[in-house]
Amino acid sequence: MAPCASLLLPLFAILATLPIIQSVPTFFPGPSYDQSLAKIPKASKPKIPYKTHYFPQVLDHFTFQPKSSKIFYQKYLVNSHYWHRGAPIFVYTGNEGDIEWFAANTGFLLDIAPKFRALLVFIEHRFYGESMPFGNKSYKSAETLGYLNSQQALADFALLIRSLKHNLSSEASPVVVFGGSYGGMLAAWFRMKYPHIAIGALASSAPILQFDDITPWSSFYDAVSQDFKEASLNCYEVIKGSWAELEALSAQKEGLAELSRTFRACQDLHSLDSVWEWLWSAFVYTAMVNYPTEANFMMPLPAYPVQAMCKIIDGFPSGASKITRVFAAASLYYNYSRAEKCFKLEHGPDAHGLHGWNWQACTEMVMPMTCSEESMFPTSSFSYKEFAEDCMKTFGVKPRPHWITTEFGGKRIDLVLKRSGGNIIFSNGMQDPWSRGGLVLLFLFGILFSFQLTINGIYCGFLRHNNS
């Protein structure tokens, strides 16, 4: 019942609305409304023209069985408006979604492209968007999904970038990789593993330390809670108290019926889980996109949406129930445009099969998460045994919980980066709950990193460095 996610999709569990979530609620607490990538509004299309290309990509870079060399077509977008040959190439290392969505929401690259006369390239991650190695059978089973993981994705990027540079006769162009969330992890790891291809990386909101026991398991939800607490102590307390109120109501006769009405459910609710998950998603994703301006990445939202939510909660007369308040707050997330007449709190049977991240979470991306007493969510623990059992049941696969830190490191990463790769900007807003699993805390604790002063300055720095 606990809405705290032991595995959270890095940025958009919102995309992973699958029935499997229902069967493993503790570990796949995806939202219970019918929202999927396929429904991304047209406004998410890139605002400047990108030319779409498809690269013949190798299915398996790390084995050489006859079937390993199967080719699939990987989508990538190119804007050469500002570019001249030999100038830098800025590559967005796509994450778990349609690449056009990322292209539409990565303004920084567009902002700096003219200054550097840079070529912009957005590469879609295998098994997302249109880049399906087995077409519409890509998600069929562990046999096909087996090829979906970060190392294969990094190798895809390497092969594509090398080919692109060759075809453009621009082998000397410095390449800088960019990414946010899981894409940020990929950007950082790409620079670490392929320093001969990328001279630097901007890894935004990239929780590369959210593995093993490097980051305290409760830190993510503590950070979400802290955001709300900072906006308003009362707001935090209302949300924290709402779960028990919901549970008590649902235990009553006709409780679910009342909840269905209160939450304006399009269809009668069958369990409290969907309400919890609906609220949980609203609070967690709003904390993730608590941007200082109006934006429309996850959902259309006003500037500082956490503060806006708390204003709603605090604005009720003193006698109002916590349930009424949290519903109103969550409605800001789901219905800022006020277009929705009712909410689809439970999955329909035909929810879209975009559960790629759940697969990744069940194989390599094992990020243990708990909710502490300090969080505004019900407390929860993490049991690796249960998690592994759920993954086996859902996907027929056993997680490798220590693989990411074996492959990419994590412990004492500050020293490792200092002595090896470097040239990676880890950029996090401190209100971003993912900052706790990123490298920002290292700054706070004074364990050096000399970069991240002014991003622009550093870009100039390492581009000059490469060209010198």
Added chain:
Amino acid sequence: MAPCASLLLPLFAILATLPIIQSVPTFFPGPSYDQSLAKIPKASKPKIPYKTHYFPQVLDHFTFQPKSSKIFYQKYLVNSHYWHRGAPIFVYTGNEGDIEWFAANTGFLLDIAPKFRALLVFIEHRFYGESMPFGNKSYKSAETLGYLNSQQALADFALLIRSLKHNLSSEASPVVVFGGSYGGMLAAWFRMKYPHIAIGALASSAPILQFDDITPWSSFYDAVSQDFKEASLNCYEVIKGSWAELEALSAQKEGLAELSRTFRACQDLHSLDSVWEWLWSAFVYTAMVNYPTEANFMMPLPAYPVQAMCKIIDGFPSGASKITRVFAAASLYYNYSRAEKCFKLEHGPDAHGLHGWNWQACTEMVMPMTCSEESMFPTSSFSYKEFAEDCMKTFGVKPRPHWITTEFGGKRIDLVLKRSGGNIIFSNGMQDPWSRGGLVLLFLFGILFSFQLTINGIYCGFLRHNNS
């Protein structure tokens, strides 16, 4: 017919005595005598006690299909005689052969172990020695061999080292990796790809630039030839002229019969190829192990065996044929101990199936090689098309000729290493033909690398560095 190898086993084609070699002589010019790993003399057993262990290793680190998680047992040797907890761990990254052989022939590690109170670990490479993922069916087909490649091997090392340190409660122990030949390439690449696990590497005779067009394709055989030319111009000219003399003789009636007698073949020869390959192997491998002391790595040999060979060639009376001279010289390689009454120049039908390197050469380790007019071998060119056809015919696999340089880099590697990993000692004797594909030439051309002054000094340096 040309004995020049477009694909040469890095150190010991000697191990790859398979019938397939006969079917693709141009690309798999392995020696034609019956010598294999299984026949390594007992003298090759490690001289100091190593305890043998077997690590439960994951079959495929980079896919997550149900079968990927199959476990096989990877052999490794440990000597803890000098070690105390927290002291360095020196790891030999095993290459294409039985790990005991490498342990027996890597004296440097033993020499420095007491000084550093180091733990010594020799890890066997998957698909070699006893570390067979599919038991005696490991070499059955491309389906099983598909898992044999360098990236999987590096991941094996990473997993094993991490587990070992954990089990020894020595997570803070600095790890330095060592390797020679292909093992040296692995050591260098391991430091580059896993800087969070290894703080440095000694890559001895590691031709990591022998790919694509980074190193001139003729450089390897030019270097072999140069070694002989430096020993004696006449010796070089006799060898260079011997191939035509052999060809002329074999074209005569009874020519092969005469060659069988001259070369003391145990069985009548069926083609000139085997004679060429037998000679070719003797000259090439002797150049590779032209050590200043008596040694027994490939074969028992005197100090400076190239010079010894040339002394034999030059010592004949002036009327002696070139054929007689080169046979006598090659006999030094095959019969220094004078125990052989005859030579097995052609493969027997039951030659041992240790052709792992041929598989690797046909997939990722594509090292184009040619013989120039300057070499002492018949001139030859390299046709990728023919090579790929042969690989498809032999293994049912298509090579990926640019994969190694995509995965590990190569071009401008001096700059890449300077700005990223570093802490790698590339050690080559300049007479070693593999030095041309290594990083030593960079020194010669003045393109910096500040290390390799005194090896010991540097070790002290980077161990202190890590402990500080």
